[in-house]
Amino acid sequence: MYLPKLEQFHKYKEMDEGVLGLFETPEAIIHAAEKAKEKDYKGFDCILPYPVHGIDEAMGTPRSGLPWVTFFAGIFGCTIGILFQYLTHAHDWPLNISGKSLNAWFAYVPIIFELTVFSAGIYTVAALCFLSGIPKATRRILHPDLTSHRFGLWIPKSAKGYNESEVVSFVKGLGGSEVTVVKPENQK
Amino acid sequence: MSLTQAVRDKLDIPDLVTGGKSLKDVTVDIAKPNEDFPTKLWWNTFLLVLTITLIDVAIIGYLFYEGLYLLGINNPVGWGFFVVNFVFWIGIGHAGTLISAVLFLFRQGWRTGINRAAEAMTIFAVLVAASNLILHVGRPWLGFWLFPYPNERGPLWVNFRSPLIWDTFAVSTYLSISMVFWYLGLIPDLATLRDRATETWRKNLYNVLSFGWVGSARSWSHLEIVSMILAALSTPLVLSVHTIVSFDFAVSILPGWHTTIFPPYFVAGAIFSGFAMVVTLMVIAREVFNLKNYITMKHLDNMNKIMMVTGLIVGLAYGTEFFIAWYSGNEYEVFAFWNRAFGPYGWAYFIMISCNVLSPQVFWFRKLRYNIPVMFVASLVVNVGMWFERFVIMMTLNRDFLPSSWAMYTPTLFDYAMLIGTFGIFFTLFLLWCRIMPVIAIAEVKTVMPQKEGAHH
Numbered sequence: 001m002y003l004p005k006l007e008q009f010h011k012y013k014e015m016d017e018g019v020l021g022l023f024e025t026p027e028a029i030i031h032a033a034e035k036a037k038e039k040d041y042k043g044f045d046c047i048l049p050y051p052v053h054g055i056d057e058a059m060g061t062p063r064s065g066l067p068w069v070t071f072f073a074g075i076f077g078c079t080i081g082i083l084f085q086y087l088t089h090a091h092d093w094p095l096n097i098s099g100k101s102l103n104a105w106f107a108y109v110p111i112i113f114e115l116t117v118f119s120a121g122i123y124t125v126a127a128l129c130f131l132s133g134i135p136k137a138t139r140r141i142l143h144p145d146l147t148s149h150r151f152g153l154w155i156p157k158s159a160k161g162y163n164e165s166e167v168v169s170f171v172k173g174l175g176g177s178e179v180t181v182v183k184p185e186n187q188k
Numbered sequence: 189m190s191l192t193q194a195v196r197d198k199l200d201i202p203d204l205v206t207g208g209k210s211l212k213d214v215t216v217d218i219a220k221p222n223e224d225f226p227t228k229l230w231w232n233t234f235l236l237v238l239t240i241t242l243i244d245v246a247i248i249g250y251l252f253y254e255g256l257y258l259l260g261i262n263n264p265v266g267w268g269f270f271v272v273n274f275v276f277w278i279g280i281g282h283a284g285t286l287i288s289a290v291l292f293l294f295r296q297g298w299r300t301g302i303n304r305a306a307e308a309m310t311i312f313a314v315l316v317a318a319s320n321l322i323l324h325v326g327r328p329w330l331g332f333w334l335f336p337y338p339n340e341r342g343p344l345w346v347n348f349r350s351p352l353i354w355d356t357f358a359v360s361t362y363l364s365i366s367m368v369f370w371y372l373g374l375i376p377d378l379a380t381l382r383d384r385a386t387e388t389w390r391k392n393l394y395n396v397l398s399f400g401w402v403g404s405a406r407s408w409s410h411l412e413i414v415s416m417i418l419a420a421l422s423t424p425l426v427l428s429v430h431t432i433v434s435f436d437f438a439v440s441i442l443p444g445w446h447t448t449i450f451p452p453y454f455v456a457g458a459i460f461s462g463f464a465m466v467v468t469l470m471v472i473a474r475e476v477f478n479l480k481n482y483i484t485m486k487h488l489d490n491m492n493k494i495m496m497v498t499g500l501i502v503g504l505a506y507g508t509e510f511f512i513a514w515y516s517g518n519e520y521e522v523f524a525f526w527n528r529a530f531g532p533y534g535w536a537y538f539i540m541i542s543c544n545v546l547s548p549q550v551f552w553f554r555k556l557r558y559n560i561p562v563m564f565v566a567s568l569v570v571n572v573g574m575w576f577e578r579f580v581i582m583m584t585l586n587r588d589f590l591p592s593s594w595a596m597y598t599p600t601l602f603d604y605a606m607l608i609g610t611f612g613i614f615f616t617l618f619l620l621w622c623r624i625m626p627v628i629a630i631a632e633v634k635t636v637m638p639q640k641e642g643a644h645h
Contacts, residue, residue, distance in 0.1 A: 010406050011406070012407050015402070046405040048405055050376070051409075051411070055405050059405055061405065061409055088345040092345065110354040117421050117425050118365065121364075121418055129399075131406075131407075135399035139402065141383055147382075
């Protein structure tokens with residue numbers, strides 16, 4: 001049976017301290033991600049200007065678990081839609097309109113549908129914001145080209161076996177053009 | 189994009205981004221209209237539409253100070269232009285969601301050039317439509333009564349069996365899901381503008397607007413899934429919204445309105461008019477912002493084809509309505525349709541037919557599908573025709589069961605001012621949006637670039 005796994009809800013980790021290498025092509029970043037995975041740098045990340053296909057497999061990131069949020073939020077919205085209309089029309093304020101049944105549920109379908117879609121959509125987006133750590137206006141930008149045409153490989157200090165000079169030479173060896181060591185003190 | 193450039197060339201698949209652009213060129217080209225000082229043309233157009241909007245707002249104020257008697261509405265025609273405008277603008281909005289959601293689900297790469305502008309068009313059109321919905325109730329300051337909330341008047345709830353309440357829920361859900369879908373796609377592009385900004389105020393503005401987006405692969409993987417989910421949610425939503433709008437009419441017992449063809453017929457009409465509006469806007473945008481490499485002739489060609497097909501569907505619906513009216517043997521139904529075509533508003537009916545059914549037929553010819561002036565005129569004509577379609581439906585009210593209750597509807601200057609005002613509001617919002625946000629989805633265009641594959645060879 002297909003069940004949600006915790007690692008599917010991978011969270012964005014702040015990039016405070018570590019090594020950043022810049023790459024020029026999507027192929028280069030996929031290659032770099034594969035090598036970083038082999039090296040087992042836990043928590044490493046790639047920074048991309050657009051979703052590069054194949055990067056998830058290269059990094060070993062599991063498929064996002066957000067459809068589960070949509071599924072349960074949809075059921076929640078649907079239940080609210082049914083209960084709210086039934087309780088207000090048949091219990092709290094029963095109103096006889098042309099002798100129709102108080103629980104004329106066919107007429108409830110449009111609103112049940114809209115509430116299902118609404119809560120499924122909104123809760124999924126809320127979950128996305130939570131997992132991606134947005135909105136946060138005070139975030140530091142590592143390199144301006146990363147949202148335009150270059151690709152970054154980020155290896156955080158927290159990674160197992162992190163050794164600054166070793167990591168720098170590792171990233172350089174992969175063909176990283178600009179390799180910078182990011183430290184909290186030289187930020188801003 | 190799994191095909192390599194060589195295969196694409198062999199199969200003669202046109203590039204979605206022409207001009208041999210690199211990733212950086214895409215960013216620079218698309219961000220240019222946001223970074224440069226607005227041109228004279230932009231200012232002139234903006235001031236014109238802003239003036240129309242301000243006049244419209246003043247007129248709305250006066251209208252509600254004086255009362256709705258200033259409008260042409262009467263008994264039996266109690267709805268008038270507000271509802272014509274409401275249905276028209278909601279319909280315009282639908283193409284935006286269709287382009288971004290349905291074409292996304294069908295993996296149509298060509299949507300990336302036009303989806304952003306189409307989505308923005310949706311939001312503004314739905315806002316304009318919703319304002320007409322609120323205004324047509326006559327006392328708009330009590331508009332909040334449409335929402336169910338625990339109030340101080342005892343256990344008094346809205347009537348969930350009323351199409352007006354269905355409209356409220358459908359339109360507000362549609363507006364919120366479309367806005368979220370649109371903004372979610374904008375976040376990475378706003379981050380691009382933030383990183384390119386040189387002035388501090390601009391950097392701060394885009395920093396706030398972009399929510400602090402970094403572009404981490406982990407966030408992208410969530411974002412892609414969420415885009416897909418929202419696309420899958422908005423597709424039935426589009427159908428439901430216009431279906432519910434058609435229920436406003438179809439659940440009545442009026443001849444000519446009480447028909448099961450209404451939901452699909454309205455949805456087809458909505459797509460038709462929406463695509464016409466997208467063509468109008470895209471033809472202008474690619475000229476003004478110099479985006480011919482991103483909104484290519486292929487994009488316009490595809491949209492023209494869709495316009496032609498939906499035009500045929502709408503034509504079929506007109507025919508079906510007539511046939512079923514005759515076939516039903518119901519004399520009120522037969523009369524309603526005879527009156528539509530040959531009654532006092534027959535002129536509107538024939539404007540509708542010639543604009544909606546005849547004019548899109550020019551797109552059978554490839555030469556005309558690739559002709560900018562032809563498609564521009566055709567798209568305007570279709571919009572006129574679709575507005576008249578809603579007008580014709582509304583005018584069914586003027587002659588119902590009893591000849592003693594028949595009355596003519598004559599729009600007043602206030603009605604026309606409201607109509608022009610809706611265009612003013614729509615274009616003011618659209619022009620402002622073009623200034624501060626990218627008109628083309630920067631990140632998404634990059635994913636369909638043909639050069640990408642060849643980059644490492």
